Structure formats: C-alpha cells, structure tokens
Amino acid sequence: MSATAELQLRSFVLLPLNDRKVALPAESVIELVAQGRLQKFPHQTPWISGVIIRRGRVVPVCNVNQLFGDVDSTQGRFYLVAEWKTGKVRDWCAVPVVQECELANAESYSPVDANGEKRAAHVVGTLRTGDEEIEVLDMGKLIAEFQRRIATGETEPAP
Amino acid sequence: MKIAPSEWQFARKTGRTEAVILFMISGQMFAITASAIHEIRSTDSISGAASEIEVVGLAKVRHVVHRGRKIYYVVNGCAHFGLPTSRPTLVLVLRHSHVAVLVDAIDRMETISLLMALPASFSGPERAWYRGVTLIGEDIVPVVNPSGFLTENELAQLGAVVKAEDVTASESARSDTSEEVNRAVSQ
Numbered sequence: 001m002s003a004t005a006e007l008q009l010r011s012f013v014l015l016p017l018n019d020r021k022v023a024l025p026a027e028s029v030i031e032l033v034a035q036g037r038l039q040k041f042p043h044q045t046p047w048i049s050g051v052i053i054r055r056g057r058v059v060p061v062c063n064v065n066q067l068f069g070d071v072d073s074t075q076g077r078f079y080l081v082a083e084w085k086t087g088k089v090r091d092w093c094a095v096p097v098v099q100e101c102e103l104a105n106a107e108s109y110s111p112v113d114a115n116g117e118k119r120a121a122h123v124v125g126t127l128r129t130g131d132e133e134i135e136v137l138d139m140g141k142l143i144a145e146f147q148r149r150i151a152t153g154e155t156e157p158a159p
Numbered sequence: 160m161k162i163a164p165s166e167w168q169f170a171r172k173t174g175r176t177e178a179v180i181l182f183m184i185s186g187q188m189f190a191i192t193a194s195a196i197h198e199i200r201s202t203d204s205i206s207g208a209a210s211e212i213e214v215v216g217l218a219k220v221r222h223v224v225h226r227g228r229k230i231y232y233v234v235n236g237c238a239h240f241g242l243p244t245s246r247p248t249l250v251l252v253l254r255h256s257h258v259a260v261l262v263d264a265i266d267r268m269e270t271i272s273l274l275m276a277l278p279a280s281f282s283g284p285e286r287a288w289y290r291g292v293t294l295i296g297e298d299i300v301p302v303v304n305p306s307g308f309l310t311e312n313e314l315a316q317l318g319a320v321v322k323a324e325d326v327t328a329s330e331s332a333r334s335d336t337s338e339e340v341n342r343a344v345s346q
Contacts, residue, residue, distance in 0.1 A: 042240035042241055
C-alpha cells in the first residue's frame with residue numbers, strides 16, 4: 001500500500017476540551033467511557049490527577065490543565081482512554097472530556113513538517129474542519145516532554 | 160479503536176497470597192507486607208528512647224531511636240508522602256532496616272493475591288515509594304516499598320550525623336569525668 005493510500009485510511013479522534021479541540025490518531029485510542037470513580041493516592045507526577053480501573057488495569061487520569069494547558073475538566077462526563085508510548089515505555093492514559101468525541105478522516109490532515117510551521121514537538125500534524133484547525137498530538141511525545149521537564153526541575157512536582 | 164493485547168495487561172498474579180498490614184496516614188490508606196514489620200509500637204512507648212536529629216534537606220526525619228545496639232531513624236509518614244500534617248500515634252518498626260515510620264493508625268490486616276505494577280506514567284519518587292498497587296474491595300491501595308522510605312544516600316547522611324553526635328557526646332562525657340577526677344584529687 002502506498003504511503004498516500006495508507007494516510008487516507010488513517011482516522012483521528014477529536015477530543016473536545018473546554019475551549020478547543022485536539023486530535024489523537026484513532027489507533028491510539030482504546031475507548032471512550034462514562035466517568036467513573038477517580039481514586040487518588042500520593043505521588044509527585046504533576047500531570048496525573050488520579051487513577052481509574054479499566055479492563056483490569058490501573059489507568060492514570062491526566063490533569064487536562066497540566067497536560068494540555070486547558071481548563072481542567074476533571075468534572076467532565078467521559079474519559080477517553082488512549083495508549084501512549086515513548087521509547088520502550090508504553091501506558092494508557094485517561095483524558096477527561098466534557099462531550100462525546102468525533103471521528104475525522106485523514107483527508108484534511110497535513111503533517112507538521114509538510115507545512116514548515118514551527119510547533120511544539122508533540123504536535124505531529126493538523127486537521128482542518130471548516131474554519132477550525134485542530135492539532136494532532138502524539139501523547140507519547142507530550143508525556144516524554146513533561147517527564148523531561150520534571151527530571152530537570154523545570155516543572156514543579158505535584159503538591 | 161482497538162482492544163489492548165493481553166501481554167500489555169499490567170496485573171501480575173503471583174499465584175500466592177501475601178499478608179499485608181493496612182495503615183492510615185492523614186486519611187490515606189497504605190498497605191505494607193506484614194513480613195516487613197518487626198513491631199508496632201505506640202509513639203509514647205518509644206519517646207523515652209528517642210533523641211532529636213536534624214539533617215539539612217531531610218525534614219522527614221526528626222528523631223532517632225536507640226534500642227540496644229540498634230539505631231532507628233524515625234520517618235514522618237506525612238512528610239515522606241507529602242500529605243497534610245496529622246497526629247501520628249503509632250510507629251512501624253521495619254524488619255532488617257534502620258527505619259521506623261510514624262503512622263496515624265492501623266486499619267487491619269488483609270490477604271492480597273494481586274499486586275499490580277505502578278503504571279509507567281508515574282515518573283516521580285513514587286516509583287521508589289511503592290512496590291505497586293492492590294485492590295482492597297473497590298479501593299486502589301498503594302503497596303509501600305519498605306526500602307523506599309530512605310535512600311542509601313539519606314541513610315549515610317543520617318549515619319554520619321549520629322556518629323558525629325556520638326563523638327561529641329563521648330568527648331563531653333570524658334571531659335566531665337576528668338573534671339570530676341580533678342575535683343576529687345584537689346579535695
């Protein structure tokens with residue numbers, strides 16, 4: 001299959017945050033579930049607000065404010081559970097979302113390096129829907145960047 | 160959307176059970192393997208054997224307990240886990256260790272058969288604090304790593320301070336003794 005054909009088959013899940021949308025590659029998304037009980041225990045990873053149990057595993061719930069710079073929607077209605085990987089490490093992460101997510105195909109997708117724009121390393125491309133430009137994120141890169149900032153003391157550990 | 164392959168499941172069934180002690184610090188429940196506990200004492204019962212210690216950058220240890228030839232560094236559980244200050248009433252004295260931990264209360268003993276690894280997303284000191292997490296009813300409870308309360312470096316720092324204080328104390332005692340001898344001779 002050619003790279004173009006492969007790209008056309010790709011689809012993306014659009015996550016509605018409070019005042020904008022971001023997109024994740026659909027193959028990284030595990031499920032969208034109604035919010036259950038958020039459980040907490042002491043830790044110092046700033047972007048994690050708690051954990052839930054899904055499919056027999058402990059899934060960290062992200063703090064949307066920390067990770068996406070958006071108003072924290074911990075009180076949202078759903079969790080979008082996605083897998084992220086960086087190097088040999090992979091895990092799941094639940095993102096609180098306030099509305100149901102949409103699916104978009106790759107027709108309007110343009111990778112970041114194709115348009116020469118300078119964006120954050122975790123933004124791998126953009127999708128255009130109407131007037132709206134939606135950033136496609138690589139969660140692994142986003143989390144790796146956070147972990148690097150914690151290790152170098154650029155980000156304060158969680159209180 | 161896809162189903163996670165089973166090899167990624169983090170749940171680790173050991174095939175055997177483990178007795179754990181559930182304890183509380185500042186309203187948070189923790190579990191620790193029962194075999195890691197040498198004894199549980201009330202804070203009142205050890206206060207006589209405790210002396211103060213101060214190490215810069217190590218505020219979680221304020222006391223050291225001398226019991227026979229053994230020294231225990233008393234770690235404040237609230238300060239260690241970054242929890243709000245509470246009033247500890249018990250001390251967990253750890254086995255094969257120089258660590259004793261101040262806790263608020265013992266909840267109960269439980270037998271667990273499932274220990275789940277801490278998700279890879281957690282990247283802070285909690286990776287050393289916990290062996291993993293377990294389920295008690297519907298609650299996720301962190302299972303404490305008994306060797307995660309003090310690092311080798313912190314133990315070495317504390318050891319150096321205790322040694323220096325012992326030297327000062329013995330020199331002071333020696334000088335007191337020689338003063339007494341001098342006084343006796345002059346009389």
